[in-house]
Amino acid sequence: MATCIQCDEQALEGGDYCAKCEEKAFKKIGGWLYLPALGLLATLLVNAFSIIVTLRLLLDNAGQLPGVLQSVLYFELSAFAGLFLLALYVSSLFVRKKRQLPKSYIALLVAGIAILGIDAWLGYRYLDIPLSYDTVSPIVRSVIGACIWIPYFLVSVRVKRTFVR
Template identity: 30%
Template sequence: MNDNNETKGLGGWLILVGLGVVIAPIRMLITYIPIYKPIFEDGTWQALTTVGSEAYHPMWGPLLIGEIAYNSILVVALTYLVYLFFSKHYLFPKVFIAIILVSLVFIPLDSWMVTRIFPSEPVFDPDTTKEFLRTLIGGVIWIPYMLVSKRVKATFVEKAPEKDTQPTAESVA
């Protein structure tokens, strides 16, 4: 049997990746809707962003809009990742890695922005530390897997651009 056929398909360690990929957008929605929805329903947004209010800080608006935009884009990207995974699309490993790397930049950046509003708060509070370490450990494990796994290389091949088999002027010279 061909080694490529043995490692092709959504099996092996990719089952764990698939579980994580399917759970991730659901987890995001369950986590962030209850956090952000009340801000716009209970007057918190007005209190935080209205000049002269006791809770006002000029960074609240940009921070909340940035977080909501990032998390919304992340939910869309994670949903797209589910599609890429199950369609075995060649872009899956690249998008998977990109999402992890962007998250590793955003988490401390967002936390640092919070310290602009609350200077006495640590950049890495317990929740931020937990989320960052979860993402970092996942990245340390799964990024190398995406880059070197024979199964990944054999499975995520759908809709890949055709390799040009015609000799070009540069390849002939």
């Protein structure tokens, strides 16, 4: 018979904690969940910065930019704003430990990959930017990250006990 690693009471079958300590341990965000939390913070900062830079470029060069370039910049501005708002929503779910978080976080990852792909395609198609290592590597990094975090959010016991309950 196993004992709880926190309080020496009888542990739950197949676990390290008793019922009381397990409830306390999984009430707070811990384990690998700090990495997605940092990723959400980085997403908010990067998208806020991107909104500012794109908006400044559009306002400083209003009327001087070719129509296609202006359209691509307006797409990027709206995409950055959309990702920022989605990341803000997902961050609020994360902090409040809501059960919608796993699906919303996965949606944020997929939306980020889709926008990176569309942006690379628009640059290739309309702005003559070649598909090189520099344009494709952010997409590949995002796909690799999604291949790690999507299964984690779908099957992790920590995620289920922290957010889904």
